Amino acid sequence: MTPGPDDPDRTRSEARGPEPDQLGADGPPRRIARVVVEVEPFHLDRAFDYLVPDDVEVVAGQRVQVAFAGRSVRGLVVEVGDHSEVPPARLRPLKRLLGEHVWVRPDELGLLRWAADRYGAPLADVVRHALPARTVDVERRAADAGWFPPGTARRPRPDPPPPAADVDAAWAVYGESGTELRAAVAAGAGSFLWRPLPGEDVAARLAELAQLCLAGDRDVLVLVPDPASPVADAVVAAAGDLAVDLRGGPSPRVAYRRWLEARCGIARVVVGERGAVWTPLERLGLAVVLDEANPAYKERRSPRHHARDVVLERARRAGGVGLAVATVPSAVAWRLLRERRVAPVTPSRDAERDARPRVRVDTGEGEPRARLTRASWRSLREAVRAGSYGVLLASRRGEGRALVCGRCGERTACPVCASSLALHGASVSCDGCGWQAPRVPACPACGERRVVPLAAGAARLGAELRRAFDVPVAVLEGYGQPAPDPPAVLVMTRGSVLDRPPGPVGAVVLPDLDGSLRRPSLDAAEDTLRLAMTVAAWTVHGRVRTSPGLVVAQTREPDHPAIAALAGWDPGAFWRAEVQQRAALRFPPLAHALRLDFGADPTGDLEALRAALPAGDDLLGPVPVDGRWQLLLKVDDRAATLAALRPLREAWSTDDRDVRLDVDPVDAW
Structure with missing residues (x-):
């Protein structure tokens, strides 16, 4: 089958030859464990054969420690047989089992193999992401408590779901598509993309779905893009003792305990960030990825998977419901919609128009060039006078880097890749491709070499706003930062934008949509629109406000598909226009x-x-x-x-x- 561990680079053809009787002609056939060894090189992406000692019982899915190229490393047993194509003299025995329990069951191994194939990664890399480090003392304490090893504890029962009439009323705005989703969650299967109504209480709706799934004796997985997610808080609270919360990167010991609780079936709801996508559950019925287009779901290390894809595939294999939640779908999700591989769950267009925020697209035409237009200043002042928050979304942290001409406002662009340039003393450089020049190039429109920042970073904006307001001005540049009580002005970056507002929001100002749209990334347009719509919806959160606040979108490109979609609250129109533009470039979702x-x-x-x-x-x-x-x-x-x-x-x-x-x-x- 595969080379032996002492000769990992040996080809399969060189390893062929020995017949089964060579392994034990005078006694019982020797048992062979085929192990995916947790090593990094891509050319070692295969299983290696090891002898199973006579006094050891091992099955596929167990984790083991083996000798490999002179080192002691971990591995996952993917098959146990009675013959090998490796000469007996070259076979090494397993060193020891890492726990008596099965870490990966056959259906779970199939998912890991799928992820390796889907992302062109070694299976060993997927295994390292999927399995936690073992802590023996955690197993010992769990056994003393009566719920370890798997199969020891009784499956806990959930609380009754909320009254059906209340749930029906809450989901009525989604019509037949909402009914189909809830029926599938209760006792069916399918893949869905849910676009919540502006101002929807997403936390309450997902908590209802989780309780509905638990009532059908099926388990729930919920992924969120950030550890401070209020939606995750609501799901954990609704599940009570049945939930394990993996947000925030718990210590290895705590992470292993929670993983074991899910493996043993005493945890029936798992909530976490992208790493929680692999956590085992006994009977997965609902797998949710909130804000599926959020770039935080993209793993930066091999296998570089996207949690959305794993969630949908995992639910499909389990015969449950995969649910992606998005105001603006990603390019991948849009392609799945077009191919009818996911079913849309959307409110009626009339209901969406009635509930959408008030958006004003402001070009600043006829006004002196300034960071904020008159409409932006006015909306922030009116919000704090009314006792609520005024929110300003900065496109970057700190002071700001992208440059424009100091005379005409033309963007200073890289001559190689057209990305924005950043100033370093007298020289300039491109963050996109690395191009550098000893001095600022002349503006192609007017010849001026003087440049100014295209937009200030959050820190600079905060300093300027503090001089203009007599209420607290808080700069929030990361997850979990507390906001002062309203009235206040909040200067936020993408890292501080959660799935619900910190309180009543009377105004949202988006001062640098143009800079965000010009980022050198494949998803710049849809990501900018997604973030803008998320924050804009804060002005109508809860669907109970009779006088929603104002959203001011500052731009010099009012006809851009993303700006038009924000103003009309129509992400479908954005993708229809965007697909036409991408067709000539052959970019996703067309390729x-x-x-x-x-x-x-x-x-x-x-x-x-x-x-x-x-x-x-x-x-x-x-x-x-x-x-x-x-x-x-x-x-x-x-x-x-x-x-x-x-x-x-x-x-x-x-x-x-x-x-x-x-x-x-x-x-x-």
Whole structure:
């Protein structure tokens, strides 16, 4: 089957030969464990054969410690048999079992293999993400408490769900699609994309779905993009003792205990960030990913998976419901909608129009150039006078970097990749591709070399607003920062935007939509619109306000599809327009994107790459980025391209070259 652990680079053809009787002709056949060893090199992405000692009982799914290339490492048993293609003299015994329980069950192993194939990653990398570190004392204490090993404890019963009439009334605005979702959660299956009504109490609705699923004796997984999520708080509170909360990166000991609680069935609701997507549950009935387009769900290390995709696939394999929640769907989710692989759950268009925030698109035309227009200042002052929050969403932390011409306002762009330039003393550089120049280039519109920041960062905006307001002005630049009591002005960045507001919001100002739309990333437009609509909806949160606050969107591009969609509260219109623009560029959702990241200049590899890739694949680059070199592939058949790349990647790995792959990257470069 596979090479032995002392010769990991030996090919499969070289390992063929021994017959089963060579392993034990004079006695019972020796047992062979095939182990995925947790090592990093891509060319070692296969199972290795080990002898199972006579006094050891081992089954597929158990974790073991083995000797590998002179080291003691962990591995996962994926198969147990009675023969091997490796000569008996080269087989090494398992060193020891890491716990008597099964860590990965057959259906779960299938999911791990799917993730490895989907993202072109070694199975060992997926295993490392999926399984926590073992703590023996946690197992001992769990056994003393009577709920370990798995199968020991009785399955706990949930509280009764809320009255059906109340739930029906809360979901009535979603019509037949809402009814189908709730029926599937109660006792069915399916994949859904839910676009909540503006101002919807998403926390209450998801808590209702969780209780409905538990009442059907099925379990719940809820992923949130940030640890301070109020929606997660509501789900945990509704589930009570049945929930384990994995948010915030608990210590390895606590994480293992909570993982064991889920593995043993005494936890029936798991809530966490993207890492919780692998946590086992006995009978998964509902898997939710809140704000599915949030870039926080994209793993930055191999296998570089996206939690949304894993959630939907995991629910499908379990025969449950996969639910993605989004105001503005990602490119991947939009493609799934077009292919009818997920069903939309949306309010009626009339209800959405009635509930949407008041959005004013303000170009500042005819006004002196300033960071905030008159309408923005007026809306913030009216909000604090009414005793509520005025919220200003900054596009960056700190002081701000992107530059524009000091005379005409034209953006100072990189001549290589058209990204915004940043000033470093007298010189300028591009954060997108690394281009540098000793002095600011002349403005192509007016010839001026004097530049000013396109938009201030949160810290600078906060300092300026404190001089203008006599109420607290708080700069919130990260998760979990408390807001002062209203009235107050909150200067926020994306990291402090939660799934519900900190209190009543009377005004939202979006001063730098243009800078956000120009970011050098594949998802810049939809991500900007998603964030803007999330914060704008704070002005109508709870669906009970009779006089919603004002949202002021400052822009010099009022006709941009994202700006038009915000004003009309119509993400569908955004994607219809955006798809037309992306068709000429062949960008997602019309094609798949893959990015190869090299530690050294890959120019010498381009000929081999072009020869290996399927016909029709586009290869762009290489582009230098932060000391590395990147290539972007635009492909129609992702699986075919990954298969074509595999021999090259194995050769690069064998040569110890630092090459990384990102399937469906968030950033273009």
